[in-house]
Amino acid sequence: NAGVTQTPKFRILKIGQSMTLQCAQDMNHNYMYWYRQDPGMGLKLIYYSVGAGITDKGEVPNGYNVSRSTTEDFPLRLELAAPSQTSVYFCASSYSSVNTIYFGEGSWLTVV
Amino acid sequence: RKEVEQDPGPFNVPEGATVAFNCTYSNSASQSFFWYRQDCRKEPKLLMSVYSSGNEDGRFTAQLNRASQYISLLIRDSKLSDSATYLCVVNSGYALNFGKGTSLLVTP
Numbered sequence: 347n348a349g350v351t352q353t354p355k356f357r358i359l360k361i362g363q364s365m366t367l368q369c370a371q372d373m374n375h376n377y378m379y380w381y382r383q384d385p386g387m388g389l390k391l392i393y394y395s396v397g398a399g400i401t402d403k404g405e406v407p408n409g410y411n412v413s414r415s416t417t418e419d420f421p422l423r424l425e426l427a428a429p430s431q432t433s434v435y436f437c438a439s440s441y442s443s444v445n446t447i448y449f450g451e452g453s454w455l456t457v458v
Numbered sequence: 459r460k461e462v463e464q465d466p467g468p469f470n471v472p473e474g475a476t477v478a479f480n481c482t483y484s485n486s487a488s489q490s491f492f493w494y495r496q497d498c499r500k501e502p503k504l505l506m507s508v509y510s511s512g513n514e515d516g517r518f519t520a521q522l523n524r525a526s527q528y529i530s531l532l533i534r535d536s537k538l539s540d541s542a543t544y545l546c547v548v549n550s551g552y553a554l555n556f557g558k559g560t561s562l563l564v565t566p
Contacts, residue, residue, distance in 0.1 A: 379553060388545075388558035389502070396552065404553065436501055444490040444549050449501035 348372045352437050352450035359427040359457045367422040367453050369437030377440045378420040379404075379447070380412065382433040389436065395420055396443075427457045461485060464546050464557035472565055475536045479560045481529040481546030490549040491522055493531045495542045496559060502545055505531075536564045 350371045359365055371378065376397050381389040391404030395414040409431060411423040420439075424431060434454050440447040464481045471477050483491075491508035506513065508520040508529055519532040529546055541564045546557040 377553075381556075389556040391553055394553050402552070440554075443552050443554070446492065446504050446507070447547075447554050449503070452499075452501050 350437055350439055350448050350450035352435075352453050354453060355451065356454045357456070359424070359455065361427060361429065361457060363427050364423070364425050365427070367424070367435055367437070367455075369420045369422065369450060370418050371420075371437075371439040371448075372418065373439060373441075373448065374417060375439035375441050375448075376417070377443060377447075378414065379438045379440075380410070380420070380422045381436045381438065382406065383436065383452075384433050392422065392435075424455075429457050431455065432457045461550055461555040462546055462548050462557040464560050466558055466560060468561040468563055470563045470565060471536055473536055473538060475564075476532065476534045477536060477562065478533075479531045479544055479546075479562075481531075481548075481557055483527050483529070483546075483548040483555075485548065485550045485555075486524075486527060488548045488550055490554075491520075491529050492547040492554070493518075493520055493529075494545040494547055494556070496545055497542050502556070505544070533562075536562075538564050538566065540564050 353368045379394045380392040393412040395401045437450040493505040494502040495505045496502040512521045517534045521530045543559040545559045
């Protein structure tokens with residue numbers, strides 16, 4: 347049972363570098379999400395997608411970009427990494443906006 | 459007012475105690491309600507959905523009060539393994555909104 351798979355699990359970036367966090371789900375879910383969670387804080391929605399080819403901004407989209415070319419994949423791109431982007435990133439998916447949401451194991455990102 | 463608000467705790471309780479968490483939400487049009495559990499440095503996982511009539515799953519009971527826009531979670535006979543952060547989750551249009559969580563520590 348793969349569910350939601352995120353890679354990499356850990357990454358250290360230098361300020362100004364770029365990278366892509368990969369996310370894939372095998373549950374044929376329409377909805378996919380990217381959240382970030384800072385230490386001791388709640389989850390904040392970065393971007394979401396309601397289906398292939400459709401993406402939209404969440405609460406904290408600045409500094410990030412996403413694409414959804416297939417139902418399965420929802421990569422998150424960080425351009426010009428900044429220390430404020432040091433966080434844990436969770437990808438998640440659900441069948442719809444009212445159904446249970448399933449999370450990947452998280453990607454720990456440090457920008458130095 | 460934040461979409462979902464919870465008492466952050468921490469709640470420190472002895473094994474065997476009963477503990478209750480509360481949560482309020484701001485969007486009266488919300489349709490789906492959940493409690494998630496998050497262990498330290500782990501992803502959130504579904505604990506239980508919350509239904510209008512209230513529902514129970516073993517030692518856990520969830521209640522919803524739509525009029526007051528209030529959700530609760532009751533844990534009976536607390537176990538050491540219940541120590542975690544409990545997240546109140548409410549849908550709002552396109553996505554789910556998560557509370558900041560309530561921290562529970564069950565001690566021997």
